[in-house]
Amino acid sequence: MTQPIVALEKPPSPGAPHRAELPLPVERTLANGMRVIAFPQRSAPKAYAVPIIAAQLIVRGGASAETEAEAGLATLTTSLVTQGTATRSAVEFAQAVDGLGARLDAASGYDAATVSVTALSHVFPAALALFDEVVRRPSFPQAEVERVRAKAIGDLALSYSSPSALARFVAQRVAFGSAPYGHPVAGTAETLATLDRERIVAFHARYFRPDNATLIVGGDCSPDEAFALIERQFGDWQAPASPLPVPASFTAPPARRRVVIVDKPDAGRTALIAGRVGIARRAQSYPAGVVTTAVLSGYSGRLNQEVRVKRGLSYGAGAQLIARREPGLFLASTLVDHTKVDEAVKVVLETLHGLAATAPEAAELVTRKATISGGFSRSIETIDGVAGVLGELALYGMPLSELAAYLPEIEAVDPEMVQRFAAATFDELFVVLVGDASVFGEAIRATYPDVTTIPLDKLDLGQPTAMKV
Amino acid sequence: MSLFPTQGKTQRPPRIRQILTSTASGAGIAVAPIDFTDRTLPNGLRVLLVEDHRVPSVSINVGYRVGGKDDPPGRSGFAHLFEHLMFKGTKNTRPETIDRLTEDIGGLNNAFTADDITNYYEVVPSNYLETLLWAEADRLGSLAVIEEHFHTERDVVIGEYDQRILAEPYGMLDELVNRESFAVHPYRRGVIGDPENLRAATLDDVVAFHRTFYRPDNAVLVVVGDLDPVQTNAWIDKYFGRVPKPAAPIPRVTSVEPPQTAERTYTYRAANVPLPAVEYAYHIPEWRHPDAPALDIVETLLGMGKSSRLYQSLVYTQRVATSAHASADLREQPGLFSLRAIASTGTPIEAVRTALDAEIARLHDELPASAEMDRVRTQIASSLVRSRQTYNNIAVALVRSAIERDDPGALNSDLDRYRAVTEADVQRVARRYLTPENRTTIEYLPL
Numbered sequence: 001m002t003q004p005i006v007a008l009e010k011p012p013s014p015g016a017p018h019r020a021e022l023p024l025p026v027e028r029t030l031a032n033g034m035r036v037i038a039f040p041q042r043s044a045p046k047a048y049a050v051p052i053i054a055a056q057l058i059v060r061g062g063a064s065a066e067t068e069a070e071a072g073l074a075t076l077t078t079s080l081v082t083q084g085t086a087t088r089s090a091v092e093f094a095q096a097v098d099g100l101g102a103r104l105d106a107a108s109g110y111d112a113a114t115v116s117v118t119a120l121s122h123v124f125p126a127a128l129a130l131f132d133e134v135v136r137r138p139s140f141p142q143a144e145v146e147r148v149r150a151k152a153i154g155d156l157a158l159s160y161s162s163p164s165a166l167a168r169f170v171a172q173r174v175a176f177g178s179a180p181y182g183h184p185v186a187g188t189a190e191t192l193a194t195l196d197r198e199r200i201v202a203f204h205a206r207y208f209r210p211d212n213a214t215l216i217v218g219g220d221c222s223p224d225e226a227f228a229l230i231e232r233q234f235g236d237w238q239a240p241a242s243p244l245p246v247p248a249s250f251t252a253p254p255a256r257r258r259v260v261i262v263d264k265p266d267a268g269r270t271a272l273i274a275g276r277v278g279i280a281r282r283a284q285s286y287p288a289g290v291v292t293t294a295v296l297s298g299y300s301g302r303l304n305q306e307v308r309v310k311r312g313l314s315y316g317a318g319a320q321l322i323a324r325r326e327p328g329l330f331l332a333s334t335l336v337d338h339t340k341v342d343e344a345v346k347v348v349l350e351t352l353h354g355l356a357a358t359a360p361e362a363a364e365l366v367t368r369k370a371t372i373s374g375g376f377s378r379s380i381e382t383i384d385g386v387a388g389v390l391g392e393l394a395l396y397g398m399p400l401s402e403l404a405a406y407l408p409e410i411e412a413v414d415p416e417m418v419q420r421f422a423a424a425t426f427d428e429l430f431v432v433l434v435g436d437a438s439v440f441g442e443a444i445r446a447t448y449p450d451v452t453t454i455p456l457d458k459l460d461l462g463q464p465t466a467m468k469v
Numbered sequence: 470m471s472l473f474p475t476q477g478k479t480q481r482p483p484r485i486r487q488i489l490t491s492t493a494s495g496a497g498i499a500v501a502p503i504d505f506t507d508r509t510l511p512n513g514l515r516v517l518l519v520e521d522h523r524v525p526s527v528s529i530n531v532g533y534r535v536g537g538k539d540d541p542p543g544r545s546g547f548a549h550l551f552e553h554l555m556f557k558g559t560k561n562t563r564p565e566t567i568d569r570l571t572e573d574i575g576g577l578n579n580a581f582t583a584d585d586i587t588n589y590y591e592v593v594p595s596n597y598l599e600t601l602l603w604a605e606a607d608r609l610g611s612l613a614v615i616e617e618h619f620h621t622e623r624d625v626v627i628g629e630y631d632q633r634i635l636a637e638p639y640g641m642l643d644e645l646v647n648r649e650s651f652a653v654h655p656y657r658r659g660v661i662g663d664p665e666n667l668r669a670a671t672l673d674d675v676v677a678f679h680r681t682f683y684r685p686d687n688a689v690l691v692v693v694g695d696l697d698p699v700q701t702n703a704w705i706d707k708y709f710g711r712v713p714k715p716a717a718p719i720p721r722v723t724s725v726e727p728p729q730t731a732e733r734t735y736t737y738r739a740a741n742v743p744l745p746a747v748e749y750a751y752h753i754p755e756w757r758h759p760d761a762p763a764l765d766i767v768e769t770l771l772g773m774g775k776s777s778r779l780y781q782s783l784v785y786t787q788r789v790a791t792s793a794h795a796s797a798d799l800r801e802q803p804g805l806f807s808l809r810a811i812a813s814t815g816t817p818i819e820a821v822r823t824a825l826d827a828e829i830a831r832l833h834d835e836l837p838a839s840a841e842m843d844r845v846r847t848q849i850a851s852s853l854v855r856s857r858q859t860y861n862n863i864a865v866a867l868v869r870s871a872i873e874r875d876d877p878g879a880l881n882s883d884l885d886r887y888r889a890v891t892e893a894d895v896q897r898v899a900r901r902y903l904t905p906e907n908r909t910t911i912e913y914l915p916l
Contacts, residue, residue: 009607011600011604011607014594015596019525020524052854101849370594374576377525378526378577
């Protein structure tokens with residue numbers, strides 16, 4: 001067999017994109033202040049319906065509500081809510097969930113904690129009662145606090161050993177300093193060690209209250225059925241008399257062109273991040289930001305083309321736009337050989353600046369937008385996937401109609417909007433390098449004016465400067 | 470079944486409502502059947518289509534009736550190596566074309582090789598369906614791999630062996646279980662194969678393998694999702710219909726594993742064994758066999774989650790094991806039911822075996838309580854129903870059912886079959902299959 005020189009036949013071209021059939025969410029607020037959003041199973045002709053109901057509770061006040069000294073408290077509290085309740089030990093609770101064939105998880109981010117449950121319709125009321133136990137009556141047994149905390153500290157050590165993970169932690173500090181998105185969401189070994197049961201109980205009591213929560217429920221039940229069920233389960237949940245905690249607005253430190261090197265001599269390769277503070281989820285320019293990021297990301301995105309395909313500097317490169325309640329990070333990242341760091345930094349920055357200087361061709365946007373709509377379609381295939389999208393909209397105060405409006409907004413992004421977003425964002429970029437600085441440090445210092453080098457033993461992510469004091 | 474049986478169902482097609490109300494018996498679980506069309510092209514390709522418009526995407530699966538058991542003599546692992554080569558270009562395309570045609574438009578693609586099947590799949594926005602049908606037909610009809618790509622991919626596959634079998638703790642145990650449980654059947658070779666055999670493979674083997682097994686009459690094409698059946702069938706006729714059906718017969722595994730009459734026990738020691746492990750592997754019938762649902766129920770009862778018997782007894786109460794699993798590995802031809810437990814620190818492997826033996830004896834001696842059976846049915850139904858939420862899961866289920874039990878429609882009666890399994894059935898299959906003389910025992914110990 002031989003490789004053809006001329007292809008005999010080309011793949012057929014795509015047809016026009018089809019529109020998504022999206023469920024129409026409806027909402028109500030219970031007397032206790034809890035916002036409830038219900039969505040029915042899709043009823044389009046030929047839509048396969050499964051007898052599953054999913055619910056997700058969003059509790060505002062995640063890691064951004066912590067002080068520096070208690071970094072990791074929101075994450076630790078959330079991972080403990082499933083580890084024992086007023087009436088069940090951790091194992092008994094797991095067995096009860098399991099016995100219903102249900103899934104019940106809790107997770108936390110910077111802006112909120114999320115508790116979610118999925119079960120077959122006929123056992124959903126029982127699963128919802130277990131969900132309620134986790135939300136309202138976790139017992140935080142001392143032994144589980146110790147166990148979960150020890151595991152969290154162990155997991156941190158593991159993530160610090162990865163140059164890519166470490167570079168992200170450092171990038172957050174470089175971008176946000178002491179602002180609420182600056183400290184690591186999982187805390188540090190030092191802060192975790194000081195977080196005792198009282199603080200965890202207090203954190204839970206402060207934020208887990210009905211008037212601070214949104215519950216999304218949907219699947220194999222009508223919105224009216226869902227509202228009735230939620231009212232029955234959560235109607236008697238009383239908000240405390242204490243004032244509702246209001247998330248504080250904040251401003252990140254001004255962006256500045258600088259390079260921060262973490263010298264990690266044992267790193268196999270160097271993790272490279274170029275970034276800066278970007279936009280909030282509510283920003284008008286969010287769709288343009290998503291399309292810009294897609295132009296840069298994926299195998300055929302510009303970063304991977306320049307870094308990997310054309311120059312072989314890495315196995316892959318891409319970008320990420322993290323949009324939260326307040327502006328989050330824009331990141332371009334790759335992992336390169338220590339000897340190629342200098343060239344890779346140059347290529348990554350040039351690629352970003354190139355998009356800021358010249359608007360992309362409309363044809364380039366067509367396939368890049370397809371990556372967005374393809375990914376979005378898959379994310380809403382499942383019931384808990386739809387709940388997740390609605391939960392994010394609710395958390396960030398977006399209208400729920402955005403579920404249906406999102407893809408048309410993406411389609412409406414034109415080349416000039418991409419260029420405008422790139423020009424506004426890809427200026428004053430910082431660069432973080434985590435790797436063997438003895439190989440590349442000198443070249444970087446010779447090229448860039450503002451370079452800080454942190455030896456690994458001087459790194460402290462508990463400090464706004466990421467350096468031990 | 471719905472929470473509130475009558476409200477809110479008015480928009481559903483009557484067929485589903487009928488099912489929702491026809492389940493007075495059983496644990497109250499019902500799921501609508503997957504409504505598929507089934508036809509066979511003149512060249513032998515079987516085509517299954519499911520039309521569903523929840524989201525604007527489609528899943529395309531092409532399953533070939535060839536797996537690890539069909540590896541050519543002296544070429545153990547070849548079916549899996551070949552799966553990798555199917556991404557390495559055709560007469561019309563360059564290597565990695567399938568990746569570009571999927572990832573670049575927000576889709577995904579992958580493939581897997583099992584004992585009886587090699588399955589290729591893509592999930593793409595529905596307006597790209599024709600493009601991907603063309604690409605799948607193209608690699609069925611005109612695969613063209615060059616020497617250089619063959620060598621690099623062979624190294625990748627051998628690297629996978631090093632990673633999954635040698636470096637992974639207990640990675641070799643799966644291989645040993647197959648090798649020692651089957652005396653004559655080629656299931657004994659597993660899927661991942663033998664690096665020496667792979668090193669001996671040549672590009673001529675690739676050509677011969679493609680010619681032998683990659684033919685329309687040895688494949689099942691499944692498309693699920695946002696599709697127009699008339700248009701889709703026309704594209705399938707156009708692109709797949711022109712692939713000729715070879716005249717040569719397809720070689721099939723005909724060897725039959727003789728019944729085992731006495732327990733076989735082996736002890737292996739290896740470097741990457743953090744804690745001693747033991748595995749019991751019992752011969753069981755093929756997936757099509759009427760006892761298969763009861764064996765699935767036994768698997769769930771013993772091994773699924775923290776409410777299962779093995780977890781409760783070995784891990785939680787007696788603390789002799791750090792983990793304990795059960796698996797009904799049902800295949801196209803008779804497979805294995807296995808129990809695996811990893812000892813807790815300081816526990817001798819004999820104590821773990823004693824605890825496992827007690828659980829087997831309990832199955833033989835006592836009927837499970839009806840509350841436990843209800844729990845098990847709910848668990849098994851939950852995982853089945855949950856898996857029906859995505860187009861690709863439905864497609865993979867159809868492909869597997871079509872190839873591994875020769876009946877794609879069987880997946881629509883699985884829930885009923887589980888519901889029909891009685892307490893007495895559990896005891897009966899345990900007594901029939903989970904016996905010492907039908908067992909291969911492997912103790913896998915640190916050096």
